[in-house]
Amino acid sequence: MKKILILFFVLILSGCVTTQTNVQMTFPEVPDDLMKACPDLKTVDTSTDKLSDVLPVIVDNYGTYYECKVKVDTWIEWYNKQKEISATIK
Numbered sequence: 001m002k003k004i005l006i007l008f009f010v011l012i013l014s015g016c017v018t019t020q021t022n023v024q025m026t027f028p029e030v031p032d033d034l035m036k037a038c039p040d041l042k043t044v045d046t047s048t049d050k051l052s053d054v055l056p057v058i059v060d061n062y063g064t065y066y067e068c069k070v071k072v073d074t075w076i077e078w079y080n081k082q083k084e085i086s087a088t089i090k
Contacts, residue, residue, distance in 0.1 A: 028082050034075040038068035
């Protein structure tokens with residue numbers, strides 16, 4: 001009877017043992033689109049005094065700036081979201 005009781009407690013207590021596995025969380029990779037540098041802005045020739053020559057450069061620079069701004073803002077949003085996800089997992 002004593003052996004059966006000991007065996008019973010051993011079986012009960014062995015069910016409480018948990019095994020821990022170490023999960024290695026790696027921070028996500030950066031998307032390739034966000035690793036490209038923003039292009040340089042165009043410059044206006046200093047000898048130009050016509051507005052019709054300057055205006056296209058200005059318009060292109062505004063477009064380039066806002067494309068880069070969207071890209072950087074997207075990068076910041078992605079990074080913060082991934083950092084938050086990584087923090088909640090640990």
